[in-house]
Amino acid sequence: MIPDPDHRFLESLLDKLRRGERQLITEMVDAFLAAGDVLKGQLDAHRNATTSDPAASTEICRRLQSLARGGGAAAAKPAASA
Numbered sequence: 001m002i003p004d005p006d007h008r009f010l011e012s013l014l015d016k017l018r019r020g021e022r023q024l025i026t027e028m029v030d031a032f033l034a035a036g037d038v039l040k041g042q043l044d045a046h047r048n049a050t051t052s053d054p055a056a057s058t059e060i061c062r063r064l065q066s067l068a069r070g071g072g073a074a075a076a077k078p079a080a081s082a
Contacts, residue, residue: 009061010035013068027072031063 016022038052038060045052066072 009065009068013064016068022070025072028067031060031067035060035064 013022013028017024017028038056041056042052
């Protein structure tokens with residue numbers, strides 16, 4: 001389970017990307033893929049009646065929140081038209 005009760009940071013980041021307010025950067029893609037891996041691990045744990053890695057959930061939430069707040073290398077807005 002994703003530990004942060006405010007799960008909207010991911011939705012907010014994706015919405016900013018869709019509206020063109022943020023530029024997609026490699027760190028975001030990496031974080032989205034990692035989040036998918038964490039969710040897959042959680043689903044596998046649920047199916048097998050085991051537990052998933054809570055540290056992985058905490059870490060991916062931290063990464064996504066940082067990116068949603070504008071963190072990451074080149075957390076740039078799209079370049080303005082000349």
